[in-house]
Amino acid sequence: MLAPDAGFKYKGIFLQTELYERRLDRFLADGPLPVNEIVDRGFYVQAAFYAIPRKLELYGVTSQIYGDKDAGFDDSSEYGIGMNWYPFD
Numbered sequence: 001m002l003a004p005d006a007g008f009k010y011k012g013i014f015l016q017t018e019l020y021e022r023r024l025d026r027f028l029a030d031g032p033l034p035v036n037e038i039v040d041r042g043f044y045v046q047a048a049f050y051a052i053p054r055k056l057e058l059y060g061v062t063s064q065i066y067g068d069k070d071a072g073f074d075d076s077s078e079y080g081i082g083m084n085w086y087p088f089d
Helices: none
Strands: 007-009 013-025 035-054 056-066 076-085
Touching: none
Parallel strands: none
Antiparallel strands: 007 013, 013 035, 035 056, 056 076
16 A cells, blocks of 8 residues: 655644555455456545634545446545534633
8 A cells, every 4th residue: 555645734724635545466265356456546635724713623524535447346435524622722
C-alpha cells in the first residue's frame, strides 16, 4: 500500500488530503481464482475552519475509492459534515 498525505493549517483553517493505492497479489488459494491481482486507488480530503475562534469548528470530509473493475469491484464514495464545540478554554 502506498499512501502519501499532506496537511495545511493556518489561522483556524485546516486542509488535509491523502492519496492511496493498494495492490493485492500473490494470493494463496486451494482452487483457481478469477484474477491475479486487485488494485484499488482513491483519495481522502478534509477541510475545516473555526466559525467562532477557539469555540466552534465546522468541517467537511469526502473520500473516494476507485475499485478495480477488472476484479469486479465498483467505485465507492463517502461524504460528511460536522462540527466540534469546545466549551472550555
